[in-house]
Amino acid sequence: MKNETAPSFAASLDRKTGETEVHLSLNLRGTGEAQLDFPVPFLRHMLHLLAGHGQFDLTINADGDVDVDPHHLVEDIGLVLGKAVHEALGDKQGIRRYGERHTPMDETLARAVVDLSGRPAFVLKADFPAERVGDFPVELVREFFKSFANEARMALHLAVLYGEDTHHMIEALFKAVAAALREATGPSDNGSVPSTKGVLE
16 A cells, blocks of 8 residues: 655654563654664664764664563664665655765764665675674674665665774664765655655555
């Protein structure tokens, strides 16, 4: 069914399961303000960067069974954030749709390409040299972005082109995604729905 809702560029969502509870507010036309309260410090750091470099306002209050593993909470935050992006964009009238950014972080270079097509797809090409950054399992980077892309209904293609430090590699990815998403959600030249089909669902 065609979505007739014009973009509001903002959304507030809640998700509660037997494993996690997430309360999230997003404004895609913000100033980069982030208020993040959940027990995964490295992801808090990365989402602070996402908000700042994307110029999004982002508030997250969340908790979960991190005493078992941070996997559930990281995945669910990705799900809710992606769903918020999708809801905030409505029928996508007047946005650019596509965004791309190469971002360096010291010795690292990362690339993010976004298509807000309504068709979820996710690709990550990266060879992280470490399995953990502090207490954070690096495998959860993939899980976060996959959940985010699926619920945002976007095609998200990520690559670390080269790098040596795992922290730098992940940070460069988040900054690249922020900038690419900022471009993709920015205003188009003609204000129409950016598809030859006339609709993005």
